[in-house]
Amino acid sequence: MRRPLLALLICLSTLPFLPSAFAQELSKQPLSVYSARRHALADQLPSNGWVLLFAAEEPQLDFDAYRQDPDFYYLTGWNEPGAALLIAAPTEAKDDHPATPYREILFLPERYLRFELYTGVKMDANTPDVTAKTGVAEVAPLARFSEVVVKEVLNGYRNRVYRGLSQQDSPQAVTTMNALAVTLGMDKSPPFGDAHDQVMALRSRKDEGELALLKKAGDASMTAQRAMMKSVKPGVTERDVQGIIVWKLLQNGCERVSYAPIVGSGPNSTVLHYSANTRTMQSGDVVVVDAAGEFSMYASDITRTVPVSGHFTDRQREIYNIVLGAQRAAAEAFVAGKFIMGDPNHRKPSDPPSLDRVAYDYINAHGKDLHGQPLGKYFIHGLGHSVGIDVHDPIDYQKPLDKGMVFTIEPGIYIPEENLGVRIEDVFWVDKDGKLHDFIADLPHTPEDVEAAMKAK
Secondary structure, three states, X not given: OOOXXXXXXXXXXXXXXXXXXXXXXXXXXXXXXXXXXXXXXXXXXXXXXXXXXXOOOOOXXXXXXXXXOHHHHHHHOOOOOOOEEEEEOOEOOEOOEOOEOOEEEEEEOXXXXXXXXXHOOOOOOOOOOHHHHHOOOEEEEHHHHHHHHHHHHHOOOHHHHHHEEEOOOOHHHHHHHHHHHHHXXXXXXXXXXXXXXXXXXXHOOOOHHHHHHHHHHHHHHHHHHHHHHHHOOOOOEHHHHHHHHHHHHHXXXXXXXXXXXXXXXXXXXXXXXXXXXXXXXXXXXXXXXXXXXXXXXXXXXXXEEEEOOOOXXXXXXXXXXXXXXXXXXXXXXXXXXXXXXXXXXXXXXOOOOEHHHHHHHHHHHOXXXXXXXXXXXXXXXXXXXXXXXXXXXXXXXXXXXXXXXXXXXXXXXXXHHHOEEEEOEEEEEXXXXXXXXXXXXXXXXXXXXXXXXXXXX
């Protein structure tokens, strides 16, 4: 039975000081990088436009680890809860209202010293050198938010409140807009646009620092996948394998898994999002292992399919090679700025062309099911997705994949009547010259290399 947070704090009150569970040490980029992102966001805004973002709230102490809101982290590198960020575009002089410069303000909650006995020391607006430590030009107490916004940002220009963007799924944003309405004497809360759409345009292209973190996430995840390959044997449970993967991810610098690990053997290999991981693996099975980690807030996403007995049967090898061929066909077809990811339902060729369709056509042209029918209908999901701070990072899938973007290519075939599922997934990135690179190139790809990796000591 879960105890309320207050009861837990009372219970812990006699324990010695505990290190911070929330302000984790992450491999952040220089503060100037986050500053440049904030200015780039402001440049996208119209005159008088402003953006308000809230940090993720502190979780129940004994339930979940803290993870910062992705947009908030992208713009600040800040990894403590309860903060708010205001970015205001410069305004032009109009009527009686003078021109105003660009502003950025990080609002920090007041420190709660009693609570810090259990969560570790945090920062507030009174922390010495707080602007230098945060990299934000202005830092103010969260308690002054309404005063600052109304008197300094809106500055009598009441209509500016309608130029605001925030997180539409955030209770804090809704509450704040309601409070502003009351402060301004308005009869209802002003509508506000979705800041997520604006930040997405920036997050879709990764800079060099982000690519370095994504590589570290990929390297740690490949180490975990290699450990998986050595551990898979008849009589081992799917959960045993999951435990080895999680251990290796944490051992190699990841703070968490990127998503719930999938270890699906036999009939479970044909279930796309299977994650119970309760079955005992048997000789003759294949096992689909979709598992990767998150390094300093940046995710990886890897899937490999291995034979439980250490050797693929002829049929398993045939299906595996078709999936591998589809992945290679999509990667080889890629041209930066020309291909979209595509239609996950594989309905028809598209304009612009899609990588999804390339993979689907390859699968449909190679091999048959037990009834002599093409295998395309067993490719039941889309070919890939963007990767970054989120394992499914935001991106406009209607636009072509281009330079600086990072995404998976993950074809699969799932045939329930054969208890046979195969998926191969790597994370790719597009360099400044438009060339496609594979972060996961060093992990075994061919069936022969997978079998060899399972025997390696």
